[in-house]
Structures are given as C-alpha cells and as structure tokens.
Amino acid sequence: MLEEVRIKMWAAGWRPTRKEIEDILLAVESTMMANEREIKLPKKYAVQNKETKSFLKHNGSYNPCAYPYDDVESIEEATHWSDFRHVSYVARWYADSFCKWQIVDVDTREVLEPMKIGLGGK
Structure with a gap:
C-alpha cells in the first residue's frame, strides 16, 4: 500500500x-x-404476542382488506423494524387488536412496551 x-x-x-x-x-x-x-449499528425491533410468544412477519400483502402478518416462532424469522416509532405504530394499529403485543429488541432481547401513538402517528 x-x-x-x-x-x-x-x-x-x-x-x-x-x-x-x-x-x-x-x-x-x-x-x-x-x-x-x-459506528453504531441501527437497532432492530420485532413485535411479539404477549400470550403466545410468537412474532409478526409481514406476509407481503398490501391489500388493505387483508391481514398483512403471519405468526412465526423465532425472532430471526420475524420482520425487523429499525424505527421504534414505526414498530410501535405497527403493534398498536396494524397487529391483531384482540391480542396484546410487546416490542422486543432483536439484539438484546429486551422487552419494551409500544409507544402510545394515535391514528395520525402522534
């Protein structure tokens, strides 16, 4: 060199x-x-069902009338989000409203509660 x-x-x-x-x-x-x-790597978050401990994986459907997530057993298979606000929005508004959801840091496995976000993202 x-x-x-x-x-x-x-x-x-x-x-x-x-x-x-x-x-x-x-x-x-x-x-x-x-x-x-x-250099700090961005955080990665996954959404987990509090009861079943399964995780959400986006199934590729963008049809507004269809549920866009499948349940998967491992955090590695789940969809990962890098923005805490976004993943909180997913857990509050897009995930099945009959279930209780929590957010898990993919790297540390720390369990977090979703932010309280209204429909307008506020």
Whole structure:
C-alpha cells in the first residue's frame, strides 16, 4: 500500500519522502480505527404476542382488506423494524387488536412496551 500511495502522490506532482507517506498512512489508519469504534449499528425491533410468544412477519400483502402478518416462532424469522416509532405504530394499529403485543429488541432481547401513538402517528 505504501508504494501505491507514493505512485499516486508522484502522479499528482507531490514528491513526499517515505517518512511523510508513513505518517499520512498512520494518521489515516488511526482515524479509520476511531471511526469503527464510533459506528453504531441501527437497532432492530420485532413485535411479539404477549400470550403466545410468537412474532409478526409481514406476509407481503398490501391489500388493505387483508391481514398483512403471519405468526412465526423465532425472532430471526420475524420482520425487523429499525424505527421504534414505526414498530410501535405497527403493534398498536396494524397487529391483531384482540391480542396484546410487546416490542422486543432483536439484539438484546429486551422487552419494551409500544409507544402510545394515535391514528395520525402522534
């Protein structure tokens, strides 16, 4: 990689010393490592039936007259949402209203209650 950087710099008209290139690469590497530590993966949530412990999976139906979810046994098979407000809306308004639902963080398995969201999303 050192020679690759040197060739590109020479092509751009800059004649750095080997030490300058090494310093630049070291700075780039430490910046990349710092950024990797700061990167946070988005949360993932699933909707779970409180009684049966099954999860919701979107079945691909967008027909407003059809129920758009199937029950699945594992959280891995379930539909995952990255926005807590959205998953709360799903649990409150789209899931079967005769069941009680909870939200589960897919990574930590923490159980959360859905936000109280009105029909307008507020």
